[in-house]
Amino acid sequence: MGRAPCCDKANVKKGPWSPEEDAALKAYIEKNGTGGNWIALPQKIGLKRCGKSCRLRWLNYLRPNIKHGGFTEEEDNIICSLYISIGSRWSIIAAQLPGRTDNDIKNYWNTRLKKKLLGRRKQSNLSAKDTNNGIEENSYSNALSSSALERLQLHMQLQSLQNPFSFYNNPALWPKLHPFQEKMIQSLQSLNDGSSPVMQNALPNSPHVEQGQKDEFCKPQHDGAKINNPQVHLLENIPLSNGGVPFVASGSSKNPMHSSLAPRSEAIHEQTNSVGFQQLGALQTELDDILNNRIMGYVPHEDHDMAGFDCFREMNSSKDSLIWWSNDSDTKSVSSNSWDSSATPALLPQGMFQDYELGYSL
DNA sequence: AACTTGGCCAACCGCCAGGTG
DNA sequence: GCACCTGGCGGTTGGCCAAGT
Structure with a gap:
């Protein structure tokens, strides 16, 4: 009823x-x-x-002071960066862009920005179909949330574009992998037959993972348990350089990333100052490159490329896709019921920017 | 000129959590 | 503790319009 x-x-x-x-x-x-x-x-x-x-x-x-259309490059970058970091929390993203509404940003992302950044996936996917070893597309299509995969793809693009010899492209620097990454690599290798350098580089075939770990790791993360692997966390768990908390808890909501956070209007500027112009400049350059199609190397394949993994299915069954970004050994969940702004700095834009720095400088 | 296609965007929909009695 | 109401959110829809055929 x-x-x-x-x-x-x-x-x-x-x-x-x-x-x-x-x-x-x-x-x-x-x-x-x-x-x-x-x-x-x-x-x-x-x-x-x-x-x-x-x-x-x-x-x-x-409402007064509402802006429509005419998104600037800076706004594009902020939207992309926050989307990669926190996903489709449009209200949070909108809070960082004075005069913009969540609806506007959502529309802008869905109709323009996403196509700018991921528009070539279709093309890549066409060639990938020849090498998917007969795995049914339908089995992929629903396995991983498009939002989460897009974020993964975007992040990997950024990492690989920045420096072909960087951490993400240098197996010698890779730490011990999580089992699900092992699984991904094995499947990707069979699927892509060498056509996916970014994915393979990002998820190398590590000898360090035992079967027991695989089983353990691929358990659903509903209880908020964190994935304890440094490579899993692409975006989270970087300590704030200034210890600051750009988001201020105010009130409550069903979703910790929604109205429970009242981002300070100057949060972006604060992060710019604290992280440093050099780091921000690197991100700015990368995003500019992608947004302007100046650099488009490998573009990951369609969602189904990674969707055959059980662990992703299970993750996808969780309502909060943010969980699988996490590497926090703390048991505190980022799920909507227990989220605390002070305890999850990785969700903050600053952590995101610092993560970029990590990927580039290593 | 007529029709089709695709992009854009305002608005709607359903869900969820907090507040209240 | 329960039921109901409301605010707020993200996802989706449908209409308009321009570009293409």
């Missing part, structure tokens, strides 16, 4: 807002505020709209 709708849908107007409706809503809120009750708002104004629709219209369009 489903819950009751928030409003009487039969008597509620849907579709585009008229200028008159916009004016009425804007005038009322500017004069009286929302009154803390969006559901009751349309009745007070005399609008035949759902309260949630009013809220959305206000937040995404009528």
Whole structure:
């Protein structure tokens, strides 16, 4: 039995807002505020709209200082960086971009940025189909969340583009692997037959992993247990250089990365200052390169390339894909119910930037 | 000129968690 | 502890428009 709708849908107007409706809503809120009750708002104004629709219209369009379109390169970079780091937490990303709404950023990412960064995956995938050893595509398609895979792909692209002899491309520097990485490598080698240098480099075939570890590692991570391998954490668990916490806990929400965080408006600038212009410059350059298609070497294949792994299936079954980025030996989970902003610095933009530095400088 | 295709974006939908009685 | 209400979120849809055929 489903819950009751928030409003009487039969008597509620849907579709585009008229200028008159916009004016009425804007005038009322500017004069009286929302009154803390969006559901009751349309009745007070005399609008035949759902309260949630009013809220959305206000937040995404009528609110003062809203910017539409015309994303700058800096904004592109911030969006890409945060997406790689935290995934589709659009409200968090939007909080770092004054005047931008989560809806705007979401649309911008889905329609433009993603294609810019991953647009060539299709092409690569076509050639990969010849070497997939007959594994059914359907078995791949649902195994790994597209968001998580995109983030992995983007990060690996950045790492490999920066320096072909860097940590990620130099097996001699690789630490002991986790079993799921072993699995990935083995499968990728059979799938790609040498056509995937980035993936193979990033996930080398290590002799250090025993079967027991594999089984253990591929267990679902629902309980928040962290993956304890330095190579798994591509983006997390880098200590903050200044010990600062750019996000400030304020209130609560179902999702720790949502409204429970009230990012300081100057967070990005703070991270810029603390991490240093040199590091930021490296990231900026990389993102520029990708965004401008100046560098596009290997582009990982479609989602199914990595989706045949049981451990990824299990991870995907978890609601919080963030977990598998984690390398924190602490048992504190990053899941939505126990997240604490002060305890997970890796989710912060600063940690992300520092991780880039790690990948480049090694 | 007519039709098709694809991109863009505003708006809707359903889910979830916190608050409240 | 429970049920209900509300706010907030990310995912998805559908309409409009421009470009291509």
